[in-house]
Amino acid sequence: MKFKTLDYYKFKDKRVLLRSDLNSEVYNGSISMNDRISESSRTIKELILKGASVVVLAHQGRPGKEDFTSLEEHSKLLKKFVKIKFVKDIIGEDAVNEIENLKFGEAILLENVRFLEEEFKPSVHNKMVEVLSDHFDFYVNDAFSVCHREQTSIVSFPKKLKSCIGRTMERELKNLDKIKIKDCLFILGGAKEDNIILLKNDNVLTCGIFGQLCMISRGFNFGAQNEFLKKDIEVVEELKKINFTAETPIDFAVKVGNERFELDLEDFPSEYDAYDIGEKTIKEYIKRIKNVKAIFMKGPAGFAEDARFAKGTAALLKAIANSKAKKVLGGGQLSSALKRLKISEKKFDYISLSGGATVHYLAGRKLPGLEALKKV
Structure with a gap:
């Protein structure tokens, strides 16, 4: 239209x-x-x-x-x-x-x-x-x-x-119309519930708060952070209603004092809050990034405003930037992250300033x- x-x-x-x-x-x-x-x-x-x-x-x-x-x-x-x-x-x-x-x-x-x-x-x-x-x-x-x-x-x-x-x-609109959904790897981070409508796709990696909510909906207990994430209980209940195959993180970086510390899933529940995906997750997700024709990433992998917990977001963005796939980013947070991390925008085919609207549009919603x- x-x-x-x-x-x-x-x-x-x-x-x-x-x-x-x-x-x-x-x-x-x-x-x-x-x-x-x-x-x-x-x-x-x-x-x-x-x-x-x-x-x-x-x-x-x-x-x-x-x-x-x-x-x-x-x-x-x-x-x-x-x-x-x-x-x-x-x-x-x-x-x-x-x-x-x-x-x-x-x-x-x-x-x-x-x-x-x-x-x-x-x-x-x-x-x-x-x-x-x-x-x-x-x-x-x-x-x-x-x-x-x-x-x-x-x-x-x-x-x-x-x-x-x-x-x-x-x-x-002109740039989003060029994305072919069937060839795309979706990396969904951040904290917006709009991501849910893209979970029906087969090729989805989750991270950020959204990834944690996906895990909670499957019964995972983060410990102290579960209490904090109760504010998103409606998202969790919505996730429970759908049968999704999206991949979730296999380790996390938590804040212990003023330091970044890595925890495997078996180390949870924990008294420490997760602020980023861990090294193992980063490596697994980068493997997936290297073998696809198109990539759409929306939202950061962690609390990227803090240098200690920008590692996941930075690693994924750099891997996407170096990929030969068609590369599209969505949402203002990733645009800001590129500037903070000094990653050239020229390495991406398009950077959408929209998050939720982009997700709805790509999902074919009105x-x-x-x-x-x-x-x-």
Whole structure:
């Protein structure tokens, strides 16, 4: 299915509501420059150069999570690429005044759209849609990574405004369409439950928190960490319902004091938490990487932000980079890991900025955000 792009419409002297993806890793309470911010700036800049006034909607984190923060810091990073003003409001009087006074060729970023309850109650009669839609000529969705979510800023505006996709979304779809699922080795890490839908494939290696949850669903007891992972009990229950053949780690690296220490499976349950896959798992997974035609890796193998526990992620990424297979990475965490580990992005065929949406797309699922755009 082909979608309308920025090439389809004339944007001179038009008002554009742009949904971008600025969602970033929060480490020690702050965010740093990343590909989602730099890539999003391209669409913003192009629309400005085309003569449009641009109002950006975006999110950061999920309600209740530590990374659920304001977008003020994001705006400061965006300013390195494009002139943009941050407005600490979304649909209130301040936001409306800023939107009405915005000149063509200018841009503003509104506050974290998930601060509003309306974001989670999609409808054309939603207050967010009613307040904002009358102020715009076009809606542009450049947030592929959120297209698997049925949320107001993703699915409701195409019902009210002429719509198209942005450049980041366009690149994502074009590159993901080149992946042939039947030839692919999937390496699923990180902590997102979206990975579950790819477990139906025969060629799957698991790691990260997701790998641990797969093991718990099969009855494995990590010890102290089982208690911590109780917060993901719904994922475990979902995993118990399916018959999956995915491979799970055969050893782990735990934190003892301030040191990395390796434990075999028979050493569990343990009082120490697992932060990374171990040496034996790394060697086994690398063997698999060397003998496939295509590889898709999503999410880190461990707590890659900490150098002591980045070993698994680094080893797998280096093995993939040196492989002759078609190589695709998914999710912002791996993109950030490449920079920290100083692994060249040029060694990969494509690095998707999306995690869950990419998984849904590769699994052939319908994405609400894309379905909404098909109808315009």
